[in-house]
Amino acid sequence: xxxxxxxxxxxxxxxxxxxxxxxxxxxxxxxxxxxxxxxxxxxxxxxxxxxxxxxxxxxxxxxxxxxxxxxxxxxxxxxxxxxxxxxxxxxxxxxxxxxxxxxxxxxxxxxxxxxxxxxxxxxxxxxxxxxxxxxxxxxxxxxxxxxxxxxxxxxxxxxxxxxxxxxxxxxxxxxxxxxxxxxxxxxxxxxxxxxxxxxxxxxxxxxxxxxxxxxxxxxxxxxxxxxxxxxxxxxxxxxxxxxxxxxxxxxxxxxxxxxxxxxxxxxxxxxxxxxxxxxxxxxxxxxxxxxxxxxxxxxxxxxxxxxxxxxxxxxxxxxxxxxxxxxxxxxxxxxxxxxxxxxxxxxxxxxxxxxxxxxxxxxxxxx
Amino acid sequence: xxxxxxxxxxxxxxxxxxxxxxxxxxxxxxxxxxxxxxxxxxxxxxxxxxxxxxxxxxxxxxxxxxxxxxxxxxxxxxxxxxxxxxxxxxxxxxxxxxxxxxxxxxxxxxxxxxxxxxxxxxxxxxxxxxxxxxxxxxxxxxxxxxxxxxxxxxxxxxxxxxxxxxxxxxxxxxxxxxxxxxxxxxxxxxxxxxxxxxxxxxxxxxxxxxxxxxxxxxxxxxxxxxxxxxxxxxxxxxxxxxxxxxxxxxxxxxxxxxxxxxxxxxxxxxxxxxxxxxxxxxxxxxxxxxxxxxxxxxxxxxxxxxxxxxxxxxxxxxxxxxxxxxxxxxxxxxxxxxxxxxxxxxxxxxxxxxxxxxxxxxxxxxxxxxxxxxxxxxxxxxxxxxxxxxxxxxxxxxxxxx
Numbered sequence: 032x033x034x035x036x037x038x039x040x041x042x043x044x045x046x047x048x049x050x051x052x053x054x055x056x057x058x059x060x061x062x063x064x065x066x067x068x069x070x071x072x073x074x075x076x077x078x079x080x081x082x083x084x085x086x087x088x089x090x091x092x093x094x095x096x097x098x099x100x101x102x103x104x105x106x107x108x109x110x111x112x113x114x115x116x117x118x119x120x121x122x123x124x125x126x127x128x129x130x131x132x133x134x135x136x137x138x139x140x141x142x143x144x145x146x147x148x149x150x151x152x153x154x155x156x157x158x159x160x161x162x163x164x165x166x167x168x169x170x171x172x173x174x175x176x177x178x179x180x181x182x183x184x185x186x187x188x189x190x191x192x193x194x195x196x197x198x199x200x201x202x203x204x205x206x207x208x209x210x211x212x213x214x215x216x217x218x219x220x221x222x223x224x225x226x227x228x229x230x231x232x233x234x235x236x237x238x239x240x241x242x243x244x245x246x247x248x249x250x251x252x253x254x255x256x257x258x259x260x261x262x263x264x265x266x267x268x269x270x271x272x273x274x275x276x277x278x279x280x281x282x283x284x285x286x287x288x289x290x291x292x293x294x295x296x297x298x299x300x301x302x303x304x305x306x307x308x309x310x311x312x313x314x315x316x317x318x319x320x321x322x323x324x325x326x327x328x329x330x331x332x333x334x335x336x337x338x339x340x341x342x343x344x345x346x347x348x349x350x351x352x353x354x355x356x357x358x359x360x361x362x363x364x365x366x367x368x369x370x371x372x373x374x375x376x377x378x379x380x381x382x383x384x385x386x387x388x389x390x391x392x393x394x395x396x397x398x
Numbered sequence: 399x400x401x402x403x404x405x406x407x408x409x410x411x412x413x414x415x416x417x418x419x420x421x422x423x424x425x426x427x428x429x430x431x432x433x434x435x436x437x438x439x440x441x442x443x444x445x446x447x448x449x450x451x452x453x454x455x456x457x458x459x460x461x462x463x464x465x466x467x468x469x470x471x472x473x474x475x476x477x478x479x480x481x482x483x484x485x486x487x488x489x490x491x492x493x494x495x496x497x498x499x500x501x502x503x504x505x506x507x508x509x510x511x512x513x514x515x516x517x518x519x520x521x522x523x524x525x526x527x528x529x530x531x532x533x534x535x536x537x538x539x540x541x542x543x544x545x546x547x548x549x550x551x552x553x554x555x556x557x558x559x560x561x562x563x564x565x566x567x568x569x570x571x572x573x574x575x576x577x578x579x580x581x582x583x584x585x586x587x588x589x590x591x592x593x594x595x596x597x598x599x600x601x602x603x604x605x606x607x608x609x610x611x612x613x614x615x616x617x618x619x620x621x622x623x624x625x626x627x628x629x630x631x632x633x634x635x636x637x638x639x640x641x642x643x644x645x646x647x648x649x650x651x652x653x654x655x656x657x658x659x660x661x662x663x664x665x666x667x668x669x670x671x672x673x674x675x676x677x678x679x680x681x682x683x684x685x686x687x688x689x690x691x692x693x694x695x696x697x698x699x700x701x702x703x704x705x706x707x708x709x710x711x712x713x714x715x716x717x718x719x720x721x722x723x724x725x726x727x728x729x730x731x732x733x734x735x736x737x738x739x740x741x742x743x744x745x746x747x748x749x750x751x752x753x754x755x756x757x758x759x760x761x762x763x764x765x766x767x768x769x770x771x772x773x774x775x776x777x778x779x780x781x782x783x784x785x786x787x788x789x790x791x792x793x794x795x796x797x798x799x800x
Contacts, residue, residue, distance in 0.1 A: 095486070095489055095490075097482075097485060097486055097489050098486065101482050101486075210759070211524070211580050211581070211756065211759055211763060212579075212580060212763055213578050213579030213580030213581075213583075213584075213787075214500060214501070214578050214580040215578050215609055215610075216476060216500070216501040218501070218503070218504040219504035219505065219507075219508060222504060222507070222508065234485065234512045307478045308477050308478040309478075310477065310478075310504070312475075312476070312477060315477070352471075352473070355444065355472050355473065356469065356470060356471050356472070361444055361445075361446070362444055362473045
């Protein structure tokens, strides 16, 4: 207490570059640590054998060929949204509107499917649905981009608010389409004639979704890493002034990139309505517009690394549902486990980026 | 990229280690299953929802009694997840699969088409009789009779309040928290109201809708809104504890649904009606065991013990409630009275002698079947799910929002 300048017990400094090997060691360590913490929490709170809980999770995620297929479909949808958001984030445009853009794509798909189903031949119908979805998603994302580019509005709030507009719009149309009146749900559209449905491979069309997203993943990787557009996005993201100085038209890049971002979100909405759900609800996107942000950041905007980040999250989600069935634990319990695991994974990035210094000896003066 | 692969490999190793051990499933169930049949159950929410708890309890009870293994899936949304879950249950060898929520229906039909050897039974649905599938069935119960009885208890409570001088006869206004605005809910609140009015002729009712089957905050808010509009007794057709707990806090008597809420609301809970699904589950599973066909539409009633009333909570109910309920129940069973007796209600001031309801669900809600004859509305006779969607006089719907 005698010393007026006291070194704090802990202080934090930013690291320079950490060797990749070490960084990954920390990440893997974090995952293992999180599993151990989950195991301890499980034993203490439920008295169940944590190994059997993990066993149930794995069984729930990949226990049968159908489960693997469902896992891959869920992975594809989450990945597609993450990929859609990535170029915007890389440009430091905070697109929080993935949820709404997916929903608008789904909405446009539904409109075409409802009113042109049976009018157009199926192949044409599906293509019209696709165009409508991609266009609507793109427009939905372009609106905040345009305002940002022209008048410098805050895109974080704008894109976020656009989600609620989309949800309300869909909620309104659900009342128009609901069957029976007053039940608040649309039900499967064109169930009898399957107009506008992607064709089945086996008993569903999930493989289409998986293949489409695989193509988009590779495409996005090439676009961001090797194309001129991708380079412009990085430059704008680093510094808009630099971009201006080297002659990049920043507003054009912003609008163009958001059109792409929204188009892929719209595409996701199309895949979900035409290839999987065949119906629309306000919760169709199911929070994936936000989960996708986490995937994108966890993978540090690397399209290929995103596959694994998305897989981790989908695996936890799919597996977690099984816990409630076979272990008699409430769904909230799996949320707790997922929360712990994500906490560790995101938390470890802190230790990769910063060094924590512990005060060595009391009373030592700071220069 | 390489590092990502390394990460995944490590992850997989950790999981592979754990997968050597068996999961929780099986172990405790296999012990008491002496039957080749396995039954799957798909629930919209979990046991926190009074509605789903009622189903889950029935599933466990029926399966235990029959020695059948039950696989219960909770929190299955009314979307493609329902189809996926049904398909997974079929893969796991379930010979019969039940689902509990209205919005599951289309996805169950889809699964029924893809798995013709598995029986699919959907509670509360409306389409089995028009789909024409051998392995897809609807079930419901004449819960309007149960609600009518619960309404009788409510009417007696209103009378007690009038006698005590707490309220005047014109202030006998009931509040009702409904989920949606289609027939299932309309049939429920109307039968409840008619039961109450049979005891307390001056009763009126306000109905508000939450637009969700399970939204605790909205249901609580709705109950408080009704209490604020001078409703002196509350009932609900939504599945959380929102309305009952709001009533307990405000000290307003509540007629509950899906089961007793007396533990949480000892001072205000009067009685609750519920559907007991055990009789249906046992019937349907026995039919599969015997290789017999399951009814396309199955409607349980008081006689099958599918429609149940919980014990009356003496602390909150008016004196003599149980005796009166028993009396009215006997009259309903014998056919002496009918819930939707057309002489007891009017629509826009008129007594109805004929009404075409939309029994065969179609996109345009075309009325197709006359359901009023012999002086009463024949509910749940042309299909199991309710189709009573008349807006009778005396009930005010506040908002058909959502």
